[in-house]
Amino acid sequence: MGFTFVDRIIEMKPGKSIRAKKHILENEEIFEVHYPGFPAVPGTFLTEMMAQTAGKCLDAEKKPRGMAMLSRIKSAAFRQYVGPSKTLVISGEIVNNRSNVATAVCTIEMENKKICTAELLFAFVAFDKLDPAFRDEVLESYLSKNSGQGDF
Numbered sequence: 001m002g003f004t005f006v007d008r009i010i011e012m013k014p015g016k017s018i019r020a021k022k023h024i025l026e027n028e029e030i031f032e033v034h035y036p037g038f039p040a041v042p043g044t045f046l047t048e049m050m051a052q053t054a055g056k057c058l059d060a061e062k063k064p065r066g067m068a069m070l071s072r073i074k075s076a077a078f079r080q081y082v083g084p085s086k087t088l089v090i091s092g093e094i095v096n097n098r099s100n101v102a103t104a105v106c107t108i109e110m111e112n113k114k115i116c117t118a119e120l121l122f123a124f125v126a127f128d129k130l131d132p133a134f135r136d137e138v139l140e141s142y143l144s145k146n147s148g149q150g151d152f
Contacts, residue, residue, distance in 0.1 A: 050106035054092035
């Protein structure tokens with residue numbers, strides 16, 4: 001099972017805000033075991049979608065502090081389940097951005113309706129601790145397509 005929960009970035013102001021999309025496929029592996037007969041994306045996965053989205057916003061700053069990693073879920077609320085064949089819009093606002101920690105307020109919308117929110121705290125993992133071959137293809141794709149367009 002892959003754990004990339006962001007398909008593409010729609011718009012971003014690095015270190016400030018981001019909007020991204022994730023399409024939930026009908027045949028996602030999670031549906032085989034998470035509520036058989038009633039397929040639903042677990043809240044932990046929805047939270048991870050928000051964390052990955054906000055993390056990409058922080059990582060886009062290209063600061064030497066390292067890669068953003070979720071360190072605490074300060075709050076999370078889920079208003080509706082997410083089933084197969086749905087497209088989600090994930091938003092994140094960075095509300096506190098210091099050298100060693102950052103905080104983001106995130107939401108997910110489905111069919112123009114807010115379905116969950118979270119306040120997330122991030123720490124940073126030094127780049128030398130990561131696999132040197134690691135690449136964030138979603139972030140790199142967005143940055144390469146949008147370089148020189150004034151977002152930075």
